[in-house]
Amino acid sequence: MSENRRYHHGDLRAALIETSFLLLAEQGLERFSVAAVARRLGVSSAAPYRHFPDRARLLGAVSAIAARDLRVAIADAADAAGPDPADRLAAASGAYVRYVARTGAGIHVVYAAELYDLQDDGRREQTRALMTTLLDLASATGPRSYEAAVLLVEATLAVAHGYTSLYADRFFARRSSTVDDIAARACEAARILIAPSGR
Amino acid sequence: MSENRRYHHGDLRAALIETSFLLLAEQGLERFSVAAVARRLGVSSAAPYRHFPDRARLLGAVSAIAARDLRVAIADAADAAGPDPADRLAAASGAYVRYVARTGAGIHVVYAAELYDLQDDGRREQTRALMTTLLDLASATGPRSYEAAVLLVEATLAVAHGYTSLYADRFFARRSSTVDDIAARACEAARILIAPSGR
DNA sequence: GTCTATACTCCGATAGAC
DNA sequence: GTCTATCGGAGTATAGAC
Numbered sequence: 001m002s003e004n005r006r007y008h009h010g011d012l013r014a015a016l017i018e019t020s021f022l023l024l025a026e027q028g029l030e031r032f033s034v035a036a037v038a039r040r041l042g043v044s045s046a047a048p049y050r051h052f053p054d055r056a057r058l059l060g061a062v063s064a065i066a067a068r069d070l071r072v073a074i075a076d077a078a079d080a081a082g083p084d085p086a087d088r089l090a091a092a093s094g095a096y097v098r099y100v101a102r103t104g105a106g107i108h109v110v111y112a113a114e115l116y117d118l119q120d121d122g123r124r125e126q127t128r129a130l131m132t133t134l135l136d137l138a139s140a141t142g143p144r145s146y147e148a149a150v151l152l153v154e155a156t157l158a159v160a161h162g163y164t165s166l167y168a169d170r171f172f173a174r175r176s177s178t179v180d181d182i183a184a185r186a187c188e189a190a191r192i193l194i195a196p197s198g199r
Numbered sequence: 200m201s202e203n204r205r206y207h208h209g210d211l212r213a214a215l216i217e218t219s220f221l222l223l224a225e226q227g228l229e230r231f232s233v234a235a236v237a238r239r240l241g242v243s244s245a246a247p248y249r250h251f252p253d254r255a256r257l258l259g260a261v262s263a264i265a266a267r268d269l270r271v272a273i274a275d276a277a278d279a280a281g282p283d284p285a286d287r288l289a290a291a292s293g294a295y296v297r298y299v300a301r302t303g304a305g306i307h308v309v310y311a312a313e314l315y316d317l318q319d320d321g322r323r324e325q326t327r328a329l330m331t332t333l334l335d336l337a338s339a340t341g342p343r344s345y346e347a348a349v350l351l352v353e354a355t356l357a358v359a360h361g362y363t364s365l366y367a368d369r370f371f372a373r374r375s376s377t378v379d380d381i382a383a384r385a386c387e388a389a390r391i392l393i394a395p396s397g398r
Numbered sequence: 399g400t401c402t403a404t405a406c407t408c409c410g411a412t413a414g415a416c
Numbered sequence: 417g418t419c420t421a422t423c424g425g426a427g428t429a430t431a432g433a434c
Contacts, residue, residue, distance in 0.1 A: 012399080012400085029229075030228075030229045033426080033427060033428085034427080034428070034429090035426075035427055035428080036427090043400070043401090044400065044401055044402075045427085045428085045429090046400075046401070046402080046403090046429080046430080046431095047399075047400055047401080049428090049429065049430080050399055050400070051399090053429095054428075054429075055427095055428070055429090107364075107365065107368065107370060108364065108368050111368060111369075111370055112368070113368055113369050116369075150372075151384070154365070154370075154371065154384075155384070155388055157361070157365065157370075158358060158361035158362045158365055158385070158388070159357060159358055159361055159388070160361070161361040161364055161365060162356070162357035162358055162359070162360040162361025162362070162364070163357045163361070165306075165307070165360055165361070165364055166306065166353070166356065166357055166360060169306065169307050169310060169311070169312060170310075170312050170315075171306060171310055171353075171356075172353065173349075185350070185353075185354070186357070189354055189357070189358070189392055192391060192392055192395050193388055193391055193392065196391050196395040211417080211418085232408080232409060232410085233409080233410070233411090234408075234409055234410075235408095235409090242418070242419090243418065243419055243420075244409085244410085244411090245411080245412080245413095245418075245419075245420080245421095246417075246418055246419080248410090248411065248412080249417055249418070250417090252411095253410075253411075254409090254410065254411090399434105400433105400434085401432100401433080401434070402431105402432090402433080402434100403430105403431085403432090403433100404429105404430085404431080404432105405428105405429090405430080405431100406427100406428085406429085406430100407426100407427085407428085407429105408425105408426080408427080408428105409424105409425085409426080409427100410423105410424090410425090410426105411422100411423085411424090412421105412422085412423080412424105413420105413421085413422085413423100414419100414420090414421090414422105415418105415419080415420080415421100416417105416418085416419070416420100
């Protein structure tokens with residue numbers, strides 16, 4: 001897996017997506033570029049355009065996979081959290097922090113404004129499934145209306161995304177800044193927001 | 200105040216900072232460029248470098264002013280919120296949303312990683328004063344340790360920054376997406392986090 | 399399917415005229 | 417203090433050879 005390996009043979013399309021995740025995690029969406037991905041893979045800057053017509057399509061593919069993996073991570077965390085609906089939704093907040101800290105592909109990538117016009121049914125499906133999973137977790141916490149469930153999902157995501165962004169921007173002091181620490185705090189905060197009086 | 204006005208005469212340094220805020224609010228830190236600021240002001244791309252040696256220094260000046268104005272906005276909101284310490288700190292969350300939605304200059308600008316090495320005493324002073332104001336508001340909510348106050352400030356900022364980021368990324372549905380709506384929700388969420396049992 | 403080469407655009411920054 | 421002009425570098429994307 002050396003840096004200079006050529007991808008004459010393998011599946012460059014998959015490798016491009018994989019390396020895009022690495023670069024997103026390392027440098028964020030801000031500095032993401034198709035050219036840097038190609039460089040990292042040791043292929044020419046033109047090679048990616050055989051597999052993706054433009055930058056947005058590559059990011060769209062990354063976005064779809066991120067939405068799917070994020071949904072799975074959230075579902076797994078909810079299942080690991082036990083039967084209490086509030087605990088299950090709160091666990092989604094912690095899972096979000098961990099997934100996005102590891103991959104750099106959070107809401108800002110999944111729902112990136114620059115991908116808004118992109119026609120990509122696979123991505124649409126994954127983003128919708130992600131939101132459905134979150135709404136189901138929220139609805140399970142009580143006899144809430146759809147609007148209330150949306151608000152609760154948004155609050156949970158806001159907490160998770162806020163902690164994740166501050167972490168990515170290196171706002172937290174070194175000592176208390178492991179991913180698991182931040183994830184635990186995001187989870188705890190979400191738990192309080194979901195059911196302030198409960199527990 | 201037309202687009203084509205020349206700034207031969209006036210205070211270009213101040214105009215550069217002012218226009219930097221406009222561009223940050225319009226396009227975010229991601230797309231901020233010195234060249235675009237110069238273009239907007241109708242001066243050459245070289246002109247800004249008579250007033251700021253490089254891009255980081257211009258952003259540093261913006262950062263210092265943002266920290267100062269944000270601190271004032273937060274202090275004013277706290278005073279308007281009344282005597283209850285929890286209400287006062289929660290009001291900081293709403294003030295953050297409103298200020299950053301208007302100016303684009305939030306934590307990610309004030310504490311931008313790319314400005315970390317910047318030697319700028321004025322900016323240091325403003326960022327420190329901002330944090331002091333927040334820590335004072337947090338400490339007033341109860342007999343907390345310094346560490347607990349830091350955690351509370353971080354939670355308040357995480358909520359505010361999360362809502363603000365989601366708003367900036369156009370994540371919220373059109374209908375419920377006025378700045379004041381989002382600010383109110385951030386304030387309410389912060390209020391719950393600060394004193395879940397209170398009120 | 400990947401390459402080299404290239405065109406285009408944008409940015410940060412500098413040199414020197416006025 | 418601002419200008420014009422320019423350099424070096426980055427990125428997106430395309431054309432055409434292999």
